[in-house]
Amino acid sequence: MNIEQIYTGCLAQGAYYITSDGEAAIIDPLREVQPYLDRLKKDNVKLKYIFETHFHADFVSGHVDLSQKTGAPIVYGPTAQPSFEAIIAEDNQIFEIGKIKIKVLHTPGHTMESSTFLLIDENGKDTAIFSGDTLFLGDVGRPDLAQKAANLTQEELAGLLYDSIYNKILPLADDITVYPAHGAGSACGKNMQKETVDTLGNQKQTNYALKQSSKESFVNAVLDGLSAPPKYFGMNVALNKKGYDSFEEVMKKGKNPLSVEDFETVAEETGALILDTRNAAEFSKGFIPQSINIGLKGDFAPWVGTMIVDVQQPILLVCDAETEEETITRLSRVGFDNVLGYLNGGFESWENSGKEIDTIDRISAEEFADIFDKNTIVIDVRKEGEYAAEHVENAFSKPLAYINDWLSSINNNQHFFLHCAGGYRSMIAASILQARGYRNFSEIEGGFNAIKKTEKIPTTDFVCQSKTLS
Structure with a gap:
């Protein structure tokens, strides 16, 4: 058995790749799935299941593309209602991967379909939990995101989260490894630790939410200090629930080099937002008027999602050379698929053409x-x-x-x-x-x-x- 955490820092997101005896499972995959396909081929294993802990709000998962390319079924916990074919597991249902088993623990609260996956090793021992957004290190998932869909108040959802954690997770052994879906920096929680893996026993000692004396105190503690969620969260949930264009199609459309003249024409005809992803120092010295700077070398995707209200917004890119593909990839991870192209030659080509430029003081x-x-x-x-x-x-x-x-x-x-x-x-x-x-x-x-x-x-x-x- 092998468990590998594939952590993406800019999203503070953890996907998981598990293999046993020639079979594999992937939990909460990223949007671009080719690295998983390459890894499966390299390890000569067959992908048996794609597990989704819930309908993610902060990123678009790669579950649909990965299932189409491998034939592996997508597994959700109870009550999930995706628009595509998937296995909707029952609480405590067990799935076999090689010589290991994964048991579905329905843990609603963050969302109604949220589930924690308990890994049982070759010897029948409870070994690890993949807790999604139910349990983080140092925190728990925010219970204010699914109010409308669940027709419940955030207090009621927090109460469900308490029941899930205190009745389903805390009774598990202290030596179980906790693999969460997110770490520090994610907007899905407020108090996450910088570590990305821990034991359940240590979390019982260090996680404020796991040390509450009552359901009432838990609800109050979890809801205290929550900031408003980014506006793109709801749109990402919809994409994860209903499906999306393939990553290859998004890349083909966006990786479209435009001359200065064509770039200007497309901007005028479509009302596209000009997104300049260069670093702040370079941007301040000169940029295309009306363009917005969100540097690629930073928390790029979350800030794009926070600052640009609509994931359908047409976007034109101004990038450093050879970063166009990375930019389109990172935009797609948060559902911004409507990239119309990029300025060929970058800002330098605009400046050399004699077009108007702006600066920041x-x-x-x-x-x-x-x-x-x-x-x-x-x-x-x-x-x-x-x-x-x-x-x-x-x-x-x-x-x-x-x-x-x-x-x-x-x-x-x-x-x-x-x-x-x-x-x-x-x-x-x-x-x-x-x-x-x-x-x-x-x-x-x-x-x-x-x-x-x-x-x-x-x-x-x-x-x-x-x-x-x-």
């Missing part, structure tokens, strides 16, 4: 420190928790994820300074602001990390009274 932290005073307006686009831990004194907390809510509060007649932790998120914000006509600002290179190093700017570690921008 980016200054160093030292320059900011030299002009900072008590009247300086500072907008901090980090998360609320980061701001609460420490921030520039009197700065306004305006998290990037909610930019559409606070944008109208900006007074374009007053110059302000914009920063995040290191410059990635503040450049996303700067590009959006500028595309919406806000230009009276400076973005701070290096963000709060660089500001602190100057040792010239007063900071505070408590949340100041909220203020209104005017």
Whole structure:
């Protein structure tokens, strides 16, 4: 028996590849399935089952493509109602893969069909659980995503999650290995540990949700501090439930090099969003007017899903050379399949053609420190928790994820300074602001990390009274 976690950092997502005696199972596969096919061929094993822990919200799974290419059936837990052929397992149903078994534990709460898969080894010993979004390391799955589909309140879903964990998972042996679907950085939880594998016994000691004295305290603890989920989550659930275009078709459509003239024509005719995936420093020096910067070298896909409301939005890409395929792949993982092409030759070809370009006023932290005073307006686009831990004194907390809510509060007649932790998120914000006509600002290179190093700017570690921008 072999268990391999295939972890994708930009999504904080874990897929699992399990083999035994010439047969294999894959749990929660990524959208692009060729690496799995290559691995199956290399190991000379047959894929027997594709297990899905639930209908994922934060990424598009590769279950449909993988099943079509291998003939292996897709397995969901009880109550799942996909639009494609699948095995809907019963609670405690057992599936055999070679000499091992996988037992389905129905664990609703995160979603109604959510299931945990218990692996029983060749000797009949309970060895591991693949807990999906039911149990994370340090946390549990958020119970506020499936309210509409389940026709239940988040409190009722949290109560179901309590029953699932305390009645189905916690009675299992302490030495069982926990393999979750996500780790730190995922929006599917709020308090995940940086580790991606642990024992159940250690989780019983370190996971706040597993140490609650009652169902009521569990519900209160799990629901406390939840931020609004990204808007693309519901659209990803629909794709995972109903099916989607093949990855090959998405890649063929998107990997379409366009000349400067054709790029401009397509943008005008389709209303496509121009997505520039270069790093923040390069983008600030010059970019196509109205384009939005979300750097590929960062939490690219989750921020695309957070900032671009509709997965059907037509997109044109401006990329560094030879990153077009990776960009299209990572967009497809979160359901953004409508890429119409990319600028052949990158931004350099646009600049060399003599077309209009725009820039962002980016200054160093030292320059900011030299002009900072008590009247300086500072907008901090980090998360609320980061701001609460420490921030520039009197700065306004305006998290990037909610930019559409606070944008109208900006007074374009007053110059302000914009920063995040290191410059990635503040450049996303700067590009959006500028595309919406806000230009009276400076973005701070290096963000709060660089500001602190100057040792010239007063900071505070408590949340100041909220203020209104005017």
